[in-house]
Amino acid sequence: MNKTENNKAWFLVLPVVILVAFSAVIPLMTVVNYSVQDIFGPGQRFFVGDEWFRETLRDPRLHEAFLRQLLFTGTILAIQIPLGIAIALTLPTKGWGVSACLVLLALPLLMPWNVVGTIWLIFARTDIGLAGWSLAQLGIDFNFTGDPLHAWITVVVMDVWHWTPLVVLLCYSGLRxxxxxxxxxxxxxxxGAWAVFRYIQLPKLTGVLTIAVLLRFMDSFMIYTEPFVLTGGGPGNSTTFLSQFLATAAVGRFDIGPAAAFSIIYFLFILLFSWLFYTAITRISTGTR
Amino acid sequence: MTIMALKRVTRLVGEELHLDDVSLNLQSGQLYVLLGQTSAGKTSLLRVMAGLDRPSEGQVMLGGVDVTQKSVRQRNVAMVYQQFVNYPSFTVYDNIASPLRLRGFRRAEVDRRVKETAELLHIEALLGRLPAELSGGQQQRLAIARALVKEADLLLLDEPLVNLDYKLREELRTELKALFARRDAIVVYATTEPMEALIMGGNVVVMGEGRALQAGPTLEVYHRPGSIRVATTFSDPAMNMIDVSVRDGQARTKTGLALPLRGSLANLGPGRYRLGVRANHLFLQRRREADIELEGEVDLAEISGSETFVHLRHNNLDWVIQEEGVHPLQRGSAVTFYLDPEKLYVFGDTGALELAPATTPLDHAA
Known part of the structure; x- marks a missing residue:
């Protein structure tokens, strides 16, 4: 076979290579670089091998944050996915109601995340916030800045309000x-109606549900802005999730080495879980047993 | 024997008239082809027959019982659609079994019927697969198997072969014809294709704008279309139409073309008529002494396998000729074509058929 040399093709992939290099590969390699060194200042660095990784994995505060994160992600997935499907099933299918509902549902998705946090910060206050005030009127001693459980409920409800519409929109398009x-x-x-749901609608929704679960898993696992604005991770550490733990380590304490090691662990973990979810759901939908 | 009778069935949806005064009698053991263009009312009629929709006016009788208000569940109906409709998470076996299980058949009976039906449709080797793992043709075979296994009184098929490729369509069509012949159900088969109606045979109901324009044995309707509407619908390519006025045994067009009237046409009284010629009754070669020679200019020659459709202009009229064989003709080139004067359909001013060409046994093969 005659092999023709044509190096022009390289120029066609070059823009993508440069883009990916600057947006992903170089930053990631920088993090890898930091994670194996102890840095005191410019020119003062020592290779420490896997020390940061071992230290990070042994850190009990990280274990707590990790469990908290799992509990949070599990909770919001267990609420948002069924709720999203249920709402999508009840939405109108024709007439002016369709656009009205879709626009209303899309509103929370359009809001910047720190605005969502601020809205709920005010909304949940017992003195001027509608929700907090109403709860106080009902005789509930609601205090999301002091009571860990209340803080948790507020964060979960906020996330459900913010992100269930995404699941609804995906399911609605799947149903249509x-x-x-x-x-x-x-x-x-x-x-009957249940059989229609179980044997027609649900199997036909597996594609969009895979996307919904993956998106919601990744997003909630990386949640930072909203709890940071709302509770600042407190009271105590009760709503400090992984990304906030990371930010505190890297920016607050300037422990760049351990923070970099943790970033890599964090990244690999999300990758692993996403892969697990993806294979599990595609297995179910193609019926591979 | 069960008879399904539609009595003056009308269906209004909002302002739109979907079915307009349809009366039909359908017998069990017979095949009825609903032929009509898109939005002619075929699907609306099938839905009313099935009981998925209620007619606004009129009655549906099944075996002498008024079932107009009975829902689809109370009727024993099976339906096949244009889309391949199967339960996505069920295997082929469970899909075929589902209508039987819903009706509470015993396990052994379900198993026997599923295997029997799967064999009829040649999908017995695929019983363990999921619909998504089947080809389009196999998916539709499965959908048909699901419909057949119910042994319904009424089997409705709404353009079941449209989404299949040409080869598969031909193959499945012949199989279906044989399958229906052995059924005791009333089989209603909707299609837009005149050729399909002819191949399926049986009876035809030509639909247009929500009305049943003409019903009868397929070949009879084909050879004696009651009106221009029926003739156009039941002709592919569409019938060539010429406006003429008849005087002194000659038919003249406005543009000055004179056609001698022979045979049964010789007795046509003076007046205005529309003459119809099917594309396959126009020829590029002279076949008989009596053939009328015409000159035209080629617009387009479509070659479809073993046939050529020549679109041409003659006397400011568009004509289509269907000719055996491959004839690559250049656009704009002059062509001589021949018209068999004994193959003319004559329609009156109102569009009703006045005279149809005599049918010879040879035509039945067409």
């Missing part, structure tokens, strides 16, 4: 993509 013939066929077969 099911041809009418499927519903007719179910009617002809004499299938």
């Amino acid at each position: 993509a099911i041809p009418d013939a499927f519903y007719q066929a179910a009617q002809v077969d004499g299938a």
Whole structure:
């Protein structure tokens, strides 16, 4: 076979290579570089090997933050996914109501994250916030800045308010993509509403649900801004999640080495979980047993 | 024998008239092809037959019982759609079994019927697969199997072969024809293609704008279309139409073309008529002494496998000729074509059929 040399093709991939290099590869390698060195200042650095990794993995504060993170992500997935499906099922399918509902639902998604935190910071206050005030009127001693449980509930409700619409929109588009013939066929077969949901709608939604679960998992696992604005990670450390723990280490204490090591662990962990979710859901949907 | 009778069925949706005064009698063991263009009312009619929709006016009788208000669940109906509709998370076996299980059949009986039906549709080797792992043709076979296994009184098929490629369509069409022949159900098969109606045979109901324009045995309707509407719908390519006025045994067009009237057409009284010629009754070669020679200019020659459709202009009229064989003709080139005067359909001023060409046994093969 004649091999023709054509180096021009390299120029075509060059823009992407440069873009990816600057946006991902170089920053990541910098972090890798930091994670194996102890740096005191410019020119004063020592290679420390895996010391930061071992120190980070042994840190009990990290273990707590990690468990808190798992609990938070698990909670919001368990609420947002079923709730999102349920809302999508009840949305109108034709008429002016469709656009009205979709616009209303999309509103929380359009808000900057720190604004969401600020809104809920005011909303949950017992003196001037509607929610806090209403709860206080009901005789509940609501105090999200003092009571860890109240802080938790507030953060979870805020996240549900902010992100369930994403799940709804994804599910709604998935539901609209099911041809009418499927519903007719179910009617002809004499299938009830539950059977229609279980055997037609849910299997047809697995594609969008995979995306919804992955997006919500990754996003919630990296949640930072909203709890930071709302509770600042407190009371105590009760709403300090992983990314805030990382930020405190890197920016607050300037422990760049351990923070870099932790970043890499964090990154690998998200990658691993996303892969697990993805394979699990695609297994279920293609019926591989 | 069960008879399904539609009595003056009308269906209004909002302001739109989907079905307009449709009356039909359908017998069990017979195939009925609903032929009509898109939005002619075929699907609306099928839905009313199934009980998915209620007619605004009129009655649906099944076996002498008024079922107009009965829902689809109370009727024994099976339906196949244009889309391949199967339960996505069920295997082929469970898909076929689902209608039987819903009706509470015993496990052994379900198993027997599923295997029997799968064999009829040649999908017995695929029973363990999921619909997503099947090809389009296999998915539709599965959907048909799901419909057949119910042994419904009424089997409705809404353009079931549209989404398949040409080869598969031909293959499945012949199989379906044989399958229906052995059924005791009323089979209603909707299609937009005149050729498909002819191949399926049986009876045809030509639909247009929500009305049943003409019903009868397929070949009879094809050879004696009651009106211009039916003739256009039941002709592919569309029938060539010429406006003429008849005087002194000659038909003249406005543009001065004179056609001698022979045979049964000789008795046509004076007046204005529309003459129809099917594309396959125009020829590029003279076949008989009596053929009328015409000159035209080629617009387009479409070659479809073994046939050529020649679109041409003659006397400011557009004509289509369907000719056997491959004839690559240049656009703009002059062409001589021949018209068999004994193959003319004559429609009156109102569009109703006055005369149809006599049918010979040879035509039935067409």
